Amino acid sequence: MGRRRKNGRDISGWLVINKPAGITSNAVVNKVRWAMDAKKAGHAGTLDPEATGVLAIALGEATKTVPYITDAQKAYRFTVRLGQATNTDDAEGEVIAESDTRPTDDEIRAALPQFTGDIMQIPPQFSAVKIDGQRAYKLARAGEEVEIKARPLWVEELELVERIDEDHIVLEMICGKGGYVRSIARDLGAVLGCYAHVKSLHRVWSGPFEAEDGITMDLVEELAKTGDLDAYLRPLEQGLEDLPELRCTPEAAARLRHGNPGMVLASDVEYGDEAWASLDGKAVAVGVYKSGELHPSRVFNTA
Structure with a gap:
């Protein structure tokens, strides 16, 4: 389980809901935030109340990747x-x-x-x-x-x-x-x-999320406040699947997390491309690739 704060847990990742009819997208977000005692939550694309299907809920640092799911097909x-x-x-x-x-x-x-x-x-x-x-x-x-x-x-x-x-x-x-x-x-x-x-x-x-893989709101209710919903949490990196991944060193990761450009290993990106840097498979930052460095626009505080 994530670290617990006075106003919620510091927990990050994606929870994919197979939304039923008769509930608003914001109500789903609020229910998930309550059930997981999460500090921060948001969704990637509204569904009308009577619509059903995939509704991806971002928690914690994953909320910084919401635009990439919103923009996805x-x-x-x-x-x-x-x-x-x-x-x-x-x-x-x-x-x-x-x-x-x-x-x-x-x-x-x-x-x-x-x-x-x-x-x-x-x-x-x-x-x-x-x-x-x-x-x-x-x-x-x-x-x-x-x-x-x-x-x-x-x-x-x-x-x-x-x-x-x-x-x-x-x-x-x-x-x-x-x-x-x-x-x-x-x-x-x-x-x-x-x-x-x-x-x-x-x-x-x-984007990368499918309704048939989502969990039901009944399960959210059943497992609320138990911590067992954490087992269904997906890594925030799934929200970045449409961007190139560039590996970096611990030293570069430290620079990136402070908002500074950091050296990255790149092979299939071009100058000016948007990409994300990773360390040991974990997202460090999203930014623009320029001459061997990633210039960060968003950084992730998950270390």
Whole structure:
């Protein structure tokens, strides 16, 4: 177990949760922090309350690696309800438009390429996007309809995997940071001329973390405050898997931990690349590689 402080334990690493429906991402973070008596915790990418799947919780020094998981690609499997538009673009909202039109499977497949590659996407009215300093969902709840600007999104894949019935299809999407599945469903319905919204959503994986490997909230409750959850903790280094690892000496590690450049062993990185330095496999710092040295931007106090 990590060192215990008055306001929580100094414990670092990742706890991967397979989130159930009906709970907010922040509530999961708070429950995990309480259950593990952790000093610091955060998550790498919000899931809507009714969404399920992988929610990676960073503890302690691992919170410094959250941006790298947030920026990583993610995979979603979601069910789309054809024939209805809602004000939230999901099943939680009110139906605001309906259509008897139902596209064929071939028509759906033909439309999907419009939503792959570099696209521009307008987030839902009910989203956490800030408009003049306020969250869009707060303005929407107050009855205000605001203009939300389109944002760039990279969509690696978008496929039709199942036609459940005339009204429901299942899609799978792999995308980059900032993607709104609800917007994909809404805009697909518009292109097909039938309206659509998301009925259910499951995040299959996020960066190196997979939902099927995550633990349940029931287990978090069961093992809370016992210290047994520590066995499920993953090293903070997993949050850095998309960056090159550069080994360093104890002397260089000491310099890096004080915020100074340190010599590193590098073979496949170029000048200006972002990378992380390790000592005996443990993360020391993240920074920019320049002429044999790593210039740190984040340092890890886990020694």
